[in-house]
Amino acid sequence: MIRVILPAHLRTLAQVHGEVALDVPTPVTQRAVLDALEARYPTLRGTIRDPLSLQRRPFLRYFACEQDLSFDPPDEPLPEDVLTGRQPFIILGAIAGG
């Protein structure tokens, strides 16, 4: 299972508490994880990626294994520790004041 951590606002929107565990088909990539996430929680469509271009929304980042994966190609396999569930795939909102 792939562990995904959502920003607080998206957990509220999807009505989930804590991490999300997803069964993601191989190869496990950013795109595959996000496709599985949106299939499980349709209300998240458009909140992480543009619904048409599938580009990451500019104020969000993807982290895992202490790396920023935001600019990696979406079809590149995720780190081994994410695949095995040792580390979560983190979707993070940019910090901002106000």
Next chain:
Amino acid sequence: MSAVRVLVGTRKGAFILSADGKRDQWQISGPHFGGWEVYHLKGSPVDPGRIYASQSTSWFGQIIQRSDDGGQTWQPAGNQFTYEGVPGSHQWYDGTPHPWEFARVWHLEPALDDPDRVYAGVEDAALFRSDDGGQTWRELPGLRAHGSGAQWMPGAGGLSVHTVLLDAHNRGRMYIAISAAGAFRSDDGGQTWRAINRGLKSDYIPDPDAEVGHCVHRIAMHPDRPEVLFMQKHWDVMRSDDGGGLWYEVSGNLPSDFGFVVDIHAHQPDTVYVIPIKSDSEHYPPEGKLRVYRSRSGGNEWEALTRGLPQQDCYVNVLRDAMAVDRLDPCGVYFGTTGGQVYASPDGGDSWNAIARNLPAVLSVEVQTLP
């Protein structure tokens, strides 16, 4: 006894203020969608339990929420707003072409006869419609195809359809307004549009009486006299007696003809309310006095309404969608400020009370009058 529900959109969520017909004791529920900007929420005129809300942030984009129980519970609806065909471009601030890009829904206007039909005025300026309770949205592309779309330029707040008015007596007729393009009318349910800006004069555009380019802030229409429109423009309060065919100025003795809101008494079509704001650039009440101005003669002669409103050191703004009236007798008038206050007058504007004092900055106020 009848009741009133005031729907308040703010920078950090939605709030619902409820009272019985006396309108002297208010209950506040919320925040709904805490932390999100709620540009607008509005109830269906044929099913007051049905409320639509526009929820957005720069982080997560646009969400449409729907309630079927008067705002007690909410369900996310559809959030895909895709322009029809090749979107093309409008003017950017520097005059260069800029591709049409959806940013957010500014205004939701439920249909007069079907709770599942709702219109959405969006940024970048376009009009969408849903016929399935907000699940799916389709653009009415005739507006952007008007022919002048490539000339439209955003105001400081963006290029947005912020006013949507439906004519109860002529079901094909509707009006929209765009900052900063102007006002438009459709007589065929939104399929085709004509610019209705004749008579407007705007010294901040190269041709002051151009067909488009005017920064219209808000238009109000009384449901029983739909051919008469009142407009608060970026400077000038205007009136049209022929459905926007020709406008003439009715600013009269206002201390500032700049402002954002304009609305009309529920039972007196010639009684009009505005809130003058100091501009350019300050955007707070003149002299630090928060005053609603009322005309009982359809414009030109205005009286200041001050009882219960702060008359010193007040530097809030009242944004374009943040005034509404109820249908009770006497008519109630409501507005919200960027300082987080919501003021209500249960007597047509003669006196005012703050029914909420410490909300986030108010973006919109709508009122439902309940049986």
